Amino acid sequence: DQQVKQNSPSLSVQEGRISILNCDYTNSMFDYFLWYKKYPAEGPTFLISISSIKDKNEDGRFTVFLNKSAKHLSLHIVPSQPGDSAVYFCAANSMEYGNKLVFGAGTILRVKS
Amino acid sequence: GAGVSQSPSNKVTEKGKDVELRCDPISGHTALYWYRQSLGQGLEFLIYFQGNSAPDKSGLPSDRFSAERTGGSVSTLTIQRTQQEDSAVYLCASSSLGQGANQPQHFGDGTRLSIL
Numbered sequence: 001d002q003q004v005k006q007n008s009p010s011l012s013v014q015e016g017r018i019s020i021l022n023c024d025y026t027n028s029m030f031d032y033f034l035w036y037k038k039y040p041a042e043g044p045t046f047l048i049s050i051s052s053i054k055d056k057n058e059d060g061r062f063t064v065f066l067n068k069s070a071k072h073l074s075l076h077i078v079p080s081q082p083g084d085s086a087v088y089f090c091a092a093n094s095m096e097y098g099n100k101l102v103f104g105a106g107t108i109l110r111v112k113s
Numbered sequence: 114g115a116g117v118s119q120s121p122s123n124k125v126t127e128k129g130k131d132v133e134l135r136c137d138p139i140s141g142h143t144a145l146y147w148y149r150q151s152l153g154q155g156l157e158f159l160i161y162f163q164g165n166s167a168p169d170k171s172g173l174p175s176d177r178f179s180a181e182r183t184g185g186s187v188s189t190l191t192i193q194r195t196q197q198e199d200s201a202v203y204l205c206a207s208s209s210l211g212q213g214a215n216q217p218q219h220f221g222d223g224t225r226l227s228i229l
Contacts (some may be wrong), residue, residue, distance in 0.1 A: 046219060099215070
């Protein structure tokens, strides 16, 4: 029972263009959503988060959009850089469930120069 | 450094042996979490400690797995009688839980456990 789904295993984007990573969830109790970036042999690095009371949060080149009615969120990276090449994980949690994160399976992003 | 520290970074052991994995959270973080990532999978929650409350052990896959957190800081995850399916990267995270506000979890680099 996958509560958080990242349906695209990989994405390839040209340097300078926009990268859009998508995530869907099924549990309406989730109230906090996060994106993590992971390089090989390293732990996930927190990128950006959004609370369910918002529909957009922006931090530099990274913007997260939340569509609660569709139970969908997306991460936009613009402009994409070769150093953005990594695995991106979407995660969700709820204070009701003690803040344990439920992760998607990840999307491999390759930014070509 | 100031981040979450895990040791060892790699551990290879024979099936049936016990292993202990250690996590040093970020100083001042009251919440500590253990996750694992099996090959080709997303991260799977194992256990969560928050202050002096009873830990949430709902993610532990079997009674061979246990964890403790001494003095509200360092945590040890123990796997007894290891099996080959225990092979994974074990990740520790910590966060500072605000009052009613969500806080991001910050991860260590993990322990890569290989059971022969």
